[in-house]
Amino acid sequence: MHPALQGLLTIVIGVGGCIGYFYFSNEFLDKVLFPAKGPNAGRNINRANQIRPWLFLFPAMFALGLYLAYPVFETLRLSLTDRSQGGAFVGMANYNQMFAEDKFWEAIRNNMLWLIVVPAASTAFGLLAAQLTDRIGWGSVAKSLIFMPMAISFVGASVIFKLIYDTRPVDQDQIGVLNAVWLQFEGGIGSILFLKVLPFVMVAGFAAIVAYVGYLLLTPFIDKGARKEGIFLSVVRLIGAAVAVWLVVISLMSLASIFAADLPYGEPQTWLTIPLWNNFFLMVVLIWIQTGFAMVILSAALRGIPEETVEAAIVDGANPFQIFFKIKVPQIMPTIVVVWTTITLVVLKVFDIVFAMTNGQWETQVLANYMFDKLFRANDWGIGSASAIIIMVLVSPILVWNVYNARKEMR
Amino acid sequence: MDNIAGSKSSLTWAVHISVAALVFLWLFPTIGLFVSSFRTADQISSSGWWASLFPAEQTIQLRTGGGDAAVQEGDLWVVEGNLLVDHEDSPGTDVTLTRFGVSSRDVSAYAIGETAEFGDGAETVTLSANGDYRYTSTEEPGRRGQRVFITAEVPPEFTLGNYQTILFSGTGQDNMAKAFFNTLTVTVPATIIPIVVAAFAAYALAWMDFPGRALLIALVVALLVVPLQLALIPLLRLHLGIGIGKGYLGVWLAHTAFGLPLAIYLLRNYMVGLPRDIIENAKVDGATDFQIFTKIILPLSFPALASFAIFQFLWTWNDLLVAKVFLIDATGSTTVMTNQIVELLGTRGGNWEILATAAFVSIAVPLVVFFAMQRYLVRGLLAGSVK
Numbered sequence: 009m010h011p012a013l014q015g016l017l018t019i020v021i022g023v024g025g026c027i028g029y030f031y032f033s034n035e036f037l038d039k040v041l042f043p044a045k046g047p048n049a050g051r052n053i054n055r056a057n058q059i060r061p062w063l064f065l066f067p068a069m070f071a072l073g074l075y076l077a078y079p080v081f082e083t084l085r086l087s088l089t090d091r092s093q094g095g096a097f098v099g100m101a102n103y104n105q106m107f108a109e110d111k112f113w114e115a116i117r118n119n120m121l122w123l124i125v126v127p128a129a130s131t132a133f134g135l136l137a138a139q140l141t142d143r144i145g146w147g148s149v150a151k152s153l154i155f156m157p158m159a160i161s162f163v164g165a166s167v168i169f170k171l172i173y174d175t176r177p178v179d180q181d182q183i184g185v186l187n188a189v190w191l192q193f194e195g196g197i198g199s200i201l202f203l204k205v206l207p208f209v210m211v212a213g214f215a216a217i218v219a220y221v222g223y224l225l226l227t228p229f230i231d232k233g234a235r236k237e238g239i240f241l242s243v244v245r246l247i248g249a250a251v252a253v254w255l256v257v258i259s260l261m262s263l264a265s266i267f268a269a270d271l272p273y274g275e276p277q278t279w280l281t282i283p284l285w286n287n288f289f290l291m292v293v294l295i296w297i298q299t300g301f302a303m304v305i306l307s308a309a310l311r312g313i314p315e316e317t318v319e320a321a322i323v324d325g326a327n328p329f330q331i332f333f334k335i336k337v338p339q340i341m342p343t344i345v346v347v348w349t350t351i352t353l354v355v356l357k358v359f360d361i362v363f364a365m366t367n368g369q370w371e372t373q374v375l376a377n378y379m380f381d382k383l384f385r386a387n388d389w390g391i392g393s394a395s396a397i398i399i400m401v402l403v404s405p406i407l408v409w410n411v412y413n414a415r416k417e418m419r
Numbered sequence: 420m421d422n423i424a425g426s427k428s429s430l431t432w433a434v435h436i437s438v439a440a441l442v443f444l445w446l447f448p449t450i451g452l453f454v455s456s457f458r459t460a461d462q463i464s465s466s467g468w469w470a471s472l473f474p475a476e477q478t479i480q481l482r483t484g485g486g487d488a489a490v491q492e493g494d495l496w497v498v499e500g501n502l503l504v505d506h507e508d509s510p511g512t513d514v515t516l517t518r519f520g521v522s523s524r525d526v527s528a529y530a531i532g533e534t535a536e537f538g539d540g541a542e543t544v545t546l547s548a549n550g551d552y553r554y555t556s557t558e559e560p561g562r563r564g565q566r567v568f569i570t571a572e573v574p575p576e577f578t579l580g581n582y583q584t585i586l587f588s589g590t591g592q593d594n595m596a597k598a599f600f601n602t603l604t605v606t607v608p609a610t611i612i613p614i615v616v617a618a619f620a621a622y623a624l625a626w627m628d629f630p631g632r633a634l635l636i637a638l639v640v641a642l643l644v645v646p647l648q649l650a651l652i653p654l655l656r657l658h659l660g661i662g663i664g665k666g667y668l669g670v671w672l673a674h675t676a677f678g679l680p681l682a683i684y685l686l687r688n689y690m691v692g693l694p695r696d697i698i699e700n701a702k703v704d705g706a707t708d709f710q711i712f713t714k715i716i717l718p719l720s721f722p723a724l725a726s727f728a729i730f731q732f733l734w735t736w737n738d739l740l741v742a743k744v745f746l747i748d749a750t751g752s753t754t755v756m757t758n759q760i761v762e763l764l765g766t767r768g769g770n771w772e773i774l775a776t777a778a779f780v781s782i783a784v785p786l787v788v789f790f791a792m793q794r795y796l797v798r799g800l801l802a803g804s805v806k
Contacts, residue, residue, distance in 0.1 A: 018608045018671060026615040034709045060708055061629040068620035068679055069635070074657075075650060075676030076642045082653035133441075140438045143431075150438050152793060154445045159789035160782045161737030163757040167764065167778035168448045171455060171468075171771060181466050183771070185451065188467055296445065301800065308801050328430060357646050360739045364761050379648055380740070389652050396648045407644045414640040418633060 026067065033063045080400065087393035102390035112395070114371055115378040118287055119402075122358065122374065124255065125288070127351040129295045131344060134302025138310055139332060141303070151307065155300035162297070162360030169293045170365060173279040187276045194273050208266050215259040222252030240412075283371040290372060293361050298354065302347045309343035310336060349406050356402055375399050455775040457577035463771045474572045476517070478526050481506045483544065483554045483564040496556045502569060503550030512550065514571040519546050526568035537565060581776035592766065595777050597752075598759045602736060602781070604667060605746065605755060609674035609735045610728055616675065617682030618724065622712050624683065625690040626698060636687070642680040650677070651744050658745065666753065670746040677741070678731045688802055689723035690716060726799025729792050733785050756781040 037059060042052035090098045106112050137154050141147035157165065174184030182188040193199040225245045280286045313336055321335045337344070359376035366372045368381065375395055383392035454468045462471060481502050489496040503512050518527035521535045521544060529535045534545045542556040544567060554565065585595045623629075624636055650673075658669045693716065701711050717724075735741075739757040746753050754762075760777050767773050789796065 018667070019611055022608055022612040022671070023615050026612065026619075030619055031709065034707065038707065057708075058629065061623040061627040061632075064619045064623035064627065064708075064712075065635070067616045068683060071616065071672075071676040072639070072642055072679055075654060075673065076645050076680070077638075079650040079653040080645060083649045086652055137438075137441055140434050140441070143434055144438060147438070150442045152790070153442050155793070155797075156449070156786065156789065157445065158796075159733055159785040160449070161739070161757055161785070163737070163739055163760050164778045164782040165448075167760060167774055168452045170764070171451055171775065172448055174771075176464075181470075183463060183467050185447075185467065185469070296448065299445070304797055304800055308797075353644055353646075357648065359648075360757070363739070364764055376646075376648055383652065384744075393652055396646070396652070399646045399648050403644055403646055407641050410644060411637050411641050415633070415637055418636065 029067065030064065034060065037063065083393045083396050083400075086389055087397050089390060091387075091389045098390070102394040106391050106394050111368075111373055111378060115368075115373040115375045115395075116398075118371075118373060119356070119375050121287055122291060122294075122355045123352060124251075126291050126294050126298065126355045127348045129291070130298035130302045130351050131306075131347050133295065133299040134304075134347065135306050135337075135344070137299065137303040138307035139336075142307055142310055151300075151303060155304055157297045158300045160297065162293070162358075163364050165293050165297055166361055166364035169289075169296075170280075173289060175276050175278045178274075178276055182276055186279060190277060191274065193271075199271075199273065203271060204267055208263060211259050211263055211266065215256050215263075218252050218255045218259070222249045222256070225249045225252065280366050280372075281370045286366065286370055286372050290361055290365055293365070294355065294358060298351050302351065305347050306340065306343060309340040313339050349409070353403065353406060356399055375402075452775050452779055455771055456581055456779045457579070458772065459578055459580065460770065460772045462576070463775075464769075471575055471577075474515075474574050476570060477510070477514075477573045478568055478570050479510055480523075481509065481567050481569060483552060483560075483567060485562045485564040486560040487562070488564075489556075489560050494557065496558070496560055498554040498560060498564070500552060501550045502546065502552050502567060510571055510573060514573050516546070516548055516550065516569055516571050518570040520568045520570075521566065523566070523568070527570045581772045582780070585773065585776045585780055589773075592759065592763055593773055595756060595759060595780050598754050598756045599780065601753055602755045602757075605670055605674070605742065606732060606735045608671045609678070610731045612671065613675045613678040613682050613731060614724055614728060617679055617686055617727070618717065618720070619712065620679075621683050621686035621690055622708075622716055624687045626711075626716075627708070639680050639683050639687075643684060645680075647677060647740065651740075655744060665746060665748040667746065670742060673741050673745045674731075674735050674738070678727075678734070681730065682727050685727050685799060685802055686720060686723050689720055693719055722795060722798055723802065725792065725795040726802065729788060729796045730799060732788060736785055 037056050042056040042059075043049075046052075087102055088097060088099060090096055090101065137151070141150045141154075144150075160168070171183070172185045173187075174182075175187055176182050176184075182191060193203060225248045228242075228245065279289050317335055317339065318331060321331050326335070357376055358374060359380060362368060362372055362374050362377045363380065368374070368377050373381075375398060379392050379395040379399070382388045382395060386392075451468050454471060455463055458468065458471055466475065483502075484498040484500050484505065486496075488500065489498045491497075503509050503514065503516075516531050518530060519535065520526040520528040521537055522528065529546075531546055531548050534543050536543050541558060542554070542560075542565060544552055544554045544565065546552045546567070546569070552567070554560070584593055586599075587594075587596065589595075624632060624639075654673060658664060663669045663672075697715060697719075698711055701715055706714070737757065739755075739761065742755045742758060746755065747758055756777070760774070760781060763770075763774055763777055
């Protein structure tokens with residue numbers, strides 16, 4: 009049968025089946041099992057109403073349970089067994105073997121890099137775009153264009169950016185934009201300005217922002233008068249501050265190397281094969297996609313800020329930067345956290361971009377691709393499952409945080 | 420709000436310029452792909468796509484007519500003709516000639532209208548602006564004619580040939596038509612079925628009272644973030660075990676289940692916000708829950724349904740991982756577009772005309788959906804994350 013016809017048939021059967029199920033199970037409940045007539049009419053109605061929610065919920069809960077909840081435990085079990093030994097229980101052997109692999113630690117290191125850079129950059133660009141486009145007439149057109157990459161698949165985006173990173177031999181015209189721009193630099197004053205001073209300022213600025221965020225995270229501990237908060241939040245704050253300190257140290261250390269670096273001017277580069285830096289070239293793809301998402305949500309949050317607070321600040325003589333950083337940003341902090349965690353989740357699952365652009369070569373491996381490699385190339389379900397569990401462990405703080413918030417909201 | 424009390428912000432121009440720069444940066448990559456998909460393989464590999472938007476100066480090597488076209492005028496042999504059309508490499512009449520030359524050491528030695536002399540002075544050629552040339556020689560010309568180099572401004576030139584190849588005439592991997600329909604076959608049921616299932620569940624979670632409701636909602640929120648990666652091995656084993664194997668049914672089921680948490684979450688949040696009065700009035704009038712759901716809740720929830728439909732459509736259309744694991748078997752007859760593009764990247768990494776066109780075919784549909792339904796997409800995003 010032609011797959012399109014088969015698809016059509018599935019839609020009809022699937023949708024018709026669903027509706028039929030809901031309709032007939034309700035009819036059965038009301039007419040046959042607990043009819044709302046006869047001597048027990050009242051009791052029957054009550055009973056029917058107790059059962060009905062489960063009729064409505066059953067298909068969804070069944071699918072969720074079988075396709076999402078059960079696999080979590082099954083994967084955990086598989087990660088403790090060995091397929092080649094007929095599924096025998098091997099304890100932590102898979103994990104030990106995985107921890108002994110360099111590729112795994114490379115994936116962990118790269119994932120950490122992704123986790124820091126992509127959410128930060130997307131949120132920052134998104135916030136910038138949201139703030140700027142809210143103030144001009146053609147803002148909605150601009151927004152819609154910046155938002156557009158959201159509709160493009162990771163694979164499509166990979167092709168787009170592979171064209172940008174393309175390399176031709178030195179004696180031919182470059183067809184990749186990045187190399188074409190790169191060849192414009194030949195070590196003169198412009199090169200120093202753009203490739204030494206500008207990165208220096210950017211890294212220094214990044215360090216300053218991170219230091220400030222770290223300071224904000226620590227204020228409740230320094231300020232004795234601050235309101236009490238839960239132990240969970242305190243732990244999160246401490247972890248955040250520790251990461252911030254670490255980031256500041258790293259960026260300060262890299263400041264010196266920016267000037268020391270000897271750049272190969274005039275030679276076309278194969279960007280995706282330069283270790284460490286190629287990770288950033290891959291991250292650009294995801295940042296390009298996710299910025300629109302951050303912008304849309306943050307722009308709605310910015311519009312939700314009460315006008316009076318901004319007006320009061322203007323009356324008190326605040327300049328636009330003070331208004332933005334001291335009035336607006338603190339008020340939309342909860343939304344920034346939501347955006348940040350959402351992008352973090354996307355980053356943890358990032359697979360297509362790495363798979364399509366480098367497939368983990370040249371030290372660009374990430375966890376999701378590592379897992380795919382183990383599963384379908386090495387055919388090692390034990391280690392594949394173990395790495396999936398690592399992803400789950402990394403996701404679980406966000407999971408707990410989300411559930412905690414959802415429950416708080418419902419109360 | 421920056422114009423309070425008549426104080427015009429001096430930053431306005433800076434804002435306009437920054438936004439323009441941002442938009443340009445964000446559009447630039449996609450435009451590159453778009454433009455490249457209309458260029459021939461030679462054009463793509465010889466110059467950057469940005470160059471194709473402007474007339475390009477090109478140097479073309481041509482030959483005059485050979486000895487058999489020569490006419491004897493007195494003691495001179497003369498060959499006349501038009502360089503722009505005669506030769507098989509001729510660029511056509513829509514180019515503008517700027518310079519020409521007769522030696523490969525100086526290909527633009529002469530202005531148009533001048534008379535060029537070949538090395539020994541026995542042969543000359545005159546070229547006029549419309550491409551007509553007059554070649555003269557004191558000896559009988561050789562059979563092949565003389566080399567002439569012309570420098571011409573070639574206007575931007577685009578072709579639909581790549582799309583012709585990708586959609587119709589290409590063979591094997593170069594033809595995306597099958598993959599296009601496969602993608603469509605995956606996407607449509609995988610978008611519609613979860614909506615139906617989730618809508619009923621969302622209604623129960625929003626408007627029906629039963630023990631354990633809060634727990635189930637928490638479960639849905641928790642499952643929202645469970646990574647897909649965890650489900651791959653157990654479900655593949657399950658599918659192989661119960662005989663579904665790799666195929667459309669498996670991928671439909673997988674997409675349905677993976678989309679459910681977001682669907683239930685979005686729809687429940689929306690349905691909870693519907694006015695209680697309507698539902699209670701309907702109940703008083705004797706409507707059953709099933710009637711309330713189909714006659715009142717579903718029509719009112721249309722915006723939320725549309726939001727989720729777009730999400731799920733974009734996600735299933737753009738998906739690679741789920742299709743690779745649950746759908747595409749060794750024969751590859753059920754390949755989807757994303758997978759085919761990845762394979763093209765591997766085997767035809769340098770053939771940008773094929774790659775760019777294939778990629779653009781695959782992103783064209785989501786882009787159309789995106790621009791047509793953007794309102795609902797934004798609304799859904801906001802419902803999902805702004806509290």
